[in-house]
Amino acid sequence: MAEPVLSIRDLRKTFGALKATDGVSLDLRPGEIHALIGPNGAGKSTLIHQIAGSLRPDSGSIRFLGQDVGELGVAARARMGLGRSFQISSLALEFSALRNVMLAVQSRQASSFRFLKGVMRDRSLTEPAMAALERTGLAPRAHVPAAELSHGERRQLEIAIALALGPKTFLLDEPMAGMGPEGSRALTAFLDGLRQEAPILLVEHDMDAVFALADRISVLVYGRIIASGTVDEIRSHPDVRRAYLGETA
Numbered sequence: 001m002a003e004p005v006l007s008i009r010d011l012r013k014t015f016g017a018l019k020a021t022d023g024v025s026l027d028l029r030p031g032e033i034h035a036l037i038g039p040n041g042a043g044k045s046t047l048i049h050q051i052a053g054s055l056r057p058d059s060g061s062i063r064f065l066g067q068d069v070g071e072l073g074v075a076a077r078a079r080m081g082l083g084r085s086f087q088i089s090s091l092a093l094e095f096s097a098l099r100n101v102m103l104a105v106q107s108r109q110a111s112s113f114r115f116l117k118g119v120m121r122d123r124s125l126t127e128p129a130m131a132a133l134e135r136t137g138l139a140p141r142a143h144v145p146a147a148e149l150s151h152g153e154r155r156q157l158e159i160a161i162a163l164a165l166g167p168k169t170f171l172l173d174e175p176m177a178g179m180g181p182e183g184s185r186a187l188t189a190f191l192d193g194l195r196q197e198a199p200i201l202l203v204e205h206d207m208d209a210v211f212a213l214a215d216r217i218s219v220l221v222y223g224r225i226i227a228s229g230t231v232d233e234i235r236s237h238p239d240v241r242r243a244y245l246g247e248t249a
């Protein structure tokens with residue numbers, strides 16, 4: 001089996017008496033979508049924050065591309081290729097979709113001291129930014145200010161930004177949230193193709209999307225992984241049905 005791109009071992013994080021992450025270990029291998037599911041408050045976002053570097057674990061290790069990244073901050077992990085879907089709040093709402101992606105591309109390039117006027121004509125920025133918008137289906141809306149994009153389009157823009165950074169792994173925290181059925185279907189098809197480019201750790205409540213996409217599913221309940229396996233294994237797992245799937249049945 002191929003070496004994991006991302007490898008987490010015995011990660012722990014408490015908030016006061018609450019064990020938000022209680023000894024989590026998981027691997028993400030090349031070419032796969034590993035879905036992380038679990039009820040509200042199970043600790044999924046807390047885990048993603050620790051992997052991205054925005055929250056420091058109490059103990060445990062996170063290895064990315066063979067390197068222990070525990071001491072690295074968010075920016076250093078992002079530069080290594082740990083791509084996280086941006087939260088809506090991080091979009092520059094007054095700027096166009098295109099300019100939002102260009103800012104991300106620019107942040108990856110060495111010389112960032114350019115005037116904005118020059119930036120908008122700089123093909124080393126516009127071309128990769130347009131390519132990312134085209135891949136996410138947002139190219140027709142490239143010149144629309146982010147403030148005027150629909151909720152679903154902003155989610156597409158976040159993924160375009162993550163893509164433009166040339167990631168080696170994607171951490172996607174509920175990319176389907178707030179999308180209509182058509183948007184979810186389009187995003188599911190898109191993510192399906194994306195896994196070959198970079199494996200995806202996918203936190204998602206939309207079980208249709210999870211069952212359609214996941215090579216492997218881990219189920220998190222009260223900060224612990226109670227089961228990990230293929231879609232079929234998880235669907236038929238009695239503890240999972242009781243702790244999670246049964247909830248919505």
Ligand SMILES: Nc1ncnc2c1ncn2[C@@H]1O[C@H](COP(=O)(O)OP(=O)(O)OP(=O)(O)O)[C@@H](O)[C@H]1O
Binds near residue numbers: 018020
């Ligand atoms: N900064 C914090 N301080 C204190 N408690 C926190 C903090 N962040 C998260 N928690 C708590 O940790 C637990 C896990 O939260 P988390 O947001 O990771 O769950 P989740 O699985 O992502 O939930 P959801 O599916 O609703 O997004 C919750 O009980 C939450 O209230």
